[in-house]
Amino acid sequence: MIRSRLLRNHVDLLGGATRFEDPQTVTVQGETRGDHTTVTAEKIVLATGTKPVRPADVEFDDVHVLDFDSVLQMQRIPGSIVVVRAGVIGIEYASMFAALGTRVTIVEKRP
Numbered sequence: 001m002i003r004s005r006l007l008r009n010h011v012d013l014l015g016g017a018t019r020f021e022d023p024q025t026v027t028v029q030g031e032t033r034g035d036h037t038t039v040t041a042e043k044i045v046l047a048t049g050t051k052p053v054r055p056a057d058v059e060f061d062d063v064h065v066l067d068f069d070s071v072l073q074m075q076r077i078p079g080s081i082v083v084v085r086a087g088v089i090g091i092e093y094a095s096m097f098a099a100l101g102t103r104v105t106i107v108e109k110r111p
Contacts, residue, residue: 014037016029016036017029024040025038025039025040026039026046077100078097078102080105081094081102081103081104081105082107083104084107084108085109086106086107
C-alpha cells in the first residue's frame with residue numbers, strides 16, 4: 001500500500017546499499033556489482049528496513065511465540081500478549097494491539 005502511494009505521487013524508489021556523498025546526494029549500489037545510481041535531491045528519505053532476531057535459546061513456533069514478521073500472519077486478535085525487548089517496532093505492535101483491545105505486557109530490561 002505504501003509503495004503504491006509513493007509511486008502514485010511520483011516518488012522514485014531505489015533499492016540497495018546507500019552512501020551519502022553530501023547532504024543532498026546519495027549513491028545507491030544495486031544488486032549487480034558495478035551497478036550504481038547517484039541521485040541528488042532536496043529531500044532524501046532512507047527506509048532501512050530490519051530483520052527480526054531469533055535467539056537460539058527461544059523456541060519460535062510462529063503460533064504462540066512470534067517475531068515481528070510472523071505476528072502479521074496471526075489469524076485472530078489475541079486477548080493478551082507479552083512483548084519482549086520492546087524496541088521501536090515492539091512498541092508499535094504493542095500500541096496497535098492495545099488499540100484493538102488486547103491486554104499488553106511489555107518486558108524490557110532497559111530503563
